[in-house]
Amino acid sequence: MLWVVVLYAAFQPGLMSVDTIDQYAQGLRGVFDDVHPPLGSLLLGLSGRLVGSPWLILVGQLLLLAGSMALLVRSPDGRMRRRGLFILGAFLVVPTVWALAVILWKDVMAAAVLLGAVAALKCRRPLLALVLLMAGTAFRHNALVAALPLAIPVMAQLSRPRWRWPLRALVLAVLVAGLALTPSLINRALGASKGWAAGQLFVFDLAGIYVAHPELFPGSTLEQDISAPELARSYSPFHVGSLLLGSPDARPVLLESLPGRRDVLVREWTRVVRAQPVAYAHHRWETFRRLIGAFEGPVFFPFQVRIQPNPWGFQLPDQGMLHQWLRSGADLVKNSLLFRGWAWLGALTVLTLLSLFDVRRRPLAFFTALSGLGYGLSYLVISIGCDFRFLYWSVIATFAALALRVTGEAPASQTPSK
Incomplete structure (x- = not known):
C-alpha cells in the first residue's frame, strides 16, 4: 500500500501520452474507435466522469500490480517466503516496473490484468483468471499472444479429474475462441468505429x-x-x-x-x-x-516523462521533491540493462527452459514465462516502433515466473476451483 501511495503522490493523476489523451477524450464523449482498444478508453472516461480525472485508473493499476505480486510471493514455507519477499522488494523498487506503472497506457493496463490472472491461477480461481485474461485481450490488440499460454492452466483448473483429453482439448478450444473474440465483441458493444490500427x-x-x-x-x-x-x-x-x-x-x-x-x-x-x-x-x-536495445546508443523512449498538453489542464506535481527524486532515479538507469529488452527476454528464456524441466511440479511458472517470452518475441513481426513499453508484460512476467519458481505453487487438491 505504501508503494501505491508514494507513486500516486509523485505522479497523480498519471502520466499521459498523446494516445492516452485521445483515449480519455473518447471515453468522456462515449464515442470510440478501435485504433485504441475502447475498453481502456471507456474506463479512463468513466474515471473522468466520476472524479474529474483519470487518477482512479492509476490507483487501480498500481493496486493490481502490487497486490497480485504480493499474492504470488506468499508461501507457507518460511525460507521460501523470505525469498519471495526479496523478489517482491525488487519488483517494487526496480524503475523498470514503477516508471511505467504510473503511465496510463494500454500496455500497463494489459500487464496489470495479466498479472492478476496469474495470481488468480495460483489461488486456484480459474474463472476470475479467465475474466482477467479476457480483459487483457481487450486492453491491448496483441495481448492474445500473452493470454493463450495462460489459457492452458485455466483449462487444467476448470477440468474435472475424470475428464479425458478430448474433452479437455474441447474446453481449451472454447477458451481460446472466447479470448480471440473478446476484443471484437467489446468493440461492437461499445459501437467502436473501425480505424484499422493494423x-x-x-x-x-x-x-x-x-x-x-x-x-x-x-x-x-x-x-x-x-x-x-x-x-x-x-x-x-x-x-x-x-x-x-x-x-x-x-x-x-x-x-x-x-x-x-x-x-x-x-x-x-x-x-x-x-x-x-x-x-x-x-x-x-x-x-x-x-x-530490445541490442544496439549502441540510448534506449529509444524508455518511458513517458510528462503529461502532454491537454484541454483539461492536467499537470504533474513535478515541482515536488518526491517526484523529482523518483524521476532522477529512473533517468539514472534508463539506458542500463534494466531498460534493455534483450536482458529481460534472455531471463525469460532461461526461466522458460528451467520451468519446462520442472513443468509437472510448477506448470504455472512455465506458462507464465512462456506468456512473457512469446509476447516479447511476437514484436519481431508486429512491431511498429521501438518503445520499451511494448515489452512491459515481458518484464512483469519475468518477476511473476521467478516468484512462482521460488515460492512454489499450491497443489491442485488444496482448494476447490471456484
Whole structure:
C-alpha cells in the first residue's frame, strides 16, 4: 500500500501520452474507435466522469500490480517466503516496473490484468483468471499472444479429474475462441468505429522494403501520399510515426486514409514481401533489434516523462521533491540493462527452459514465462516502433515466473476451483 501511495503522490493523476489523451477524450464523449482498444478508453472516461480525472485508473493499476505480486510471493514455507519477499522488494523498487506503472497506457493496463490472472491461477480461481485474461485481450490488440499460454492452466483448473483429453482439448478450444473474440465483441458493444490500427504495420513494412528497393515503388498505393525520395527521408526503423506525421521535407502518409485502402494495402504487402523476403526480414530485425536495445546508443523512449498538453489542464506535481527524486532515479538507469529488452527476454528464456524441466511440479511458472517470452518475441513481426513499453508484460512476467519458481505453487487438491 505504501508503494501505491508514494507513486500516486509523485505522479497523480498519471502520466499521459498523446494516445492516452485521445483515449480519455473518447471515453468522456462515449464515442470510440478501435485504433485504441475502447475498453481502456471507456474506463479512463468513466474515471473522468466520476472524479474529474483519470487518477482512479492509476490507483487501480498500481493496486493490481502490487497486490497480485504480493499474492504470488506468499508461501507457507518460511525460507521460501523470505525469498519471495526479496523478489517482491525488487519488483517494487526496480524503475523498470514503477516508471511505467504510473503511465496510463494500454500496455500497463494489459500487464496489470495479466498479472492478476496469474495470481488468480495460483489461488486456484480459474474463472476470475479467465475474466482477467479476457480483459487483457481487450486492453491491448496483441495481448492474445500473452493470454493463450495462460489459457492452458485455466483449462487444467476448470477440468474435472475424470475428464479425458478430448474433452479437455474441447474446453481449451472454447477458451481460446472466447479470448480471440473478446476484443471484437467489446468493440461492437461499445459501437467502436473501425480505424484499422493494423494498417500502420503494413505501411511500415512496405516503407522498409521500398527504401531498400526503390525500383519496386512505382505503382504502389503509397504514391498518392508520398514520393520515393520523401519515403527514404521519412522512414526510420525506430518508429512508424515518422511516416505518419511527415516532416518539413516529406509529406505524411495519412492514417485516416488507410481503412479505405485496406484490401489494396494487404495485397500489395503480400506481393512485395514475397518478392523481397530478405529485405522484409532485414527491416523486421532492425526494428526488433532496436526495440530490445541490442544496439549502441540510448534506449529509444524508455518511458513517458510528462503529461502532454491537454484541454483539461492536467499537470504533474513535478515541482515536488518526491517526484523529482523518483524521476532522477529512473533517468539514472534508463539506458542500463534494466531498460534493455534483450536482458529481460534472455531471463525469460532461461526461466522458460528451467520451468519446462520442472513443468509437472510448477506448470504455472512455465506458462507464465512462456506468456512473457512469446509476447516479447511476437514484436519481431508486429512491431511498429521501438518503445520499451511494448515489452512491459515481458518484464512483469519475468518477476511473476521467478516468484512462482521460488515460492512454489499450491497443489491442485488444496482448494476447490471456484
